[in-house]
Amino acid sequence: MKLILLGAPGAGKGTVAKLLTKMDGSVQISTGDILRAAVAAGTELGKKAEAAMKAGDLVSDDLIMGIMRERLKEDDCKSGYLLDGFPRTIPQAEALTELLADMGEQLDAVVNIDVPRDVILDRLTTRRTCQDCGEIYNVKSNPPKEDGKCDKCGGAVVQRDDETEEAINNRLDVYNKMTAPLADFYEKEGSLLTVEATSSEKVIDAIKAKLGL
Numbered sequence: 001m002k003l004i005l006l007g008a009p010g011a012g013k014g015t016v017a018k019l020l021t022k023m024d025g026s027v028q029i030s031t032g033d034i035l036r037a038a039v040a041a042g043t044e045l046g047k048k049a050e051a052a053m054k055a056g057d058l059v060s061d062d063l064i065m066g067i068m069r070e071r072l073k074e075d076d077c078k079s080g081y082l083l084d085g086f087p088r089t090i091p092q093a094e095a096l097t098e099l100l101a102d103m104g105e106q107l108d109a110v111v112n113i114d115v116p117r118d119v120i121l122d123r124l125t126t127r128r129t130c131q132d133c134g135e136i137y138n139v140k141s142n143p144p145k146e147d148g149k150c151d152k153c154g155g156a157v158v159q160r161d162d163e164t165e166e167a168i169n170n171r172l173d174v175y176n177k178m179t180a181p182l183a184d185f186y187e188k189e190g191s192l193l194t195v196e197a198t199s200s201e202k203v204i205d206a207i208k209a210k211l212g213l
Helices: 013-024 031-041 044-055 061-071 075-079 090-103 117-125 165-179 181-189 200-211
Strands: 002-006 027-030 081-084 109-114 127-130 136-138 192-196
Touching (some): 002 181, 013 027, 013 081, 013 109, 013 200, 031 044, 031 061, 061 090, 109 181, 181 192, 192 200
Parallel strands (some): 002 081, 002 109, 109 192
């Protein structure tokens, strides 16, 4: 399947994507993960992206489209892909439409995961991430066995710079201003599926019903 997963930061796009990839072998493509890897590696792209990401702002369209153009041509995308965190703006959506047309491909659906703001704030301010392997924990629902230490690799488990309450509020404001209009864009195209749910399983069930799986 070829899907876009829309939803504010913390709406659960990553969790839903991981469950979907197990179903049909499609690959999850998260621009956030790609950018964080570039920052960690100290690449030219990473240096440009780092300042914007720390503040919770959006990285420029030119940088993102360059990444996606290369990524969608890789072999693992032949089985399908789930775009998580992309596109984030109307210009990115228009550029993606052109890119897919050039590649002779089209999306199966655009899934909008609608989660209340207070739920998102609670999720993200309590989330912690391993600096080494990227494993995600939650201090309330899924803490590491040893405080501050990753169960999988022993790395330091920390709160990301963009997951403080101030940064999250900024990210949600940016999302509402620039990304939420994408729902209208894709609704006009007839490809939007909005799911109001805090449970990943309910989102999966809605997607299956929409695609006839």
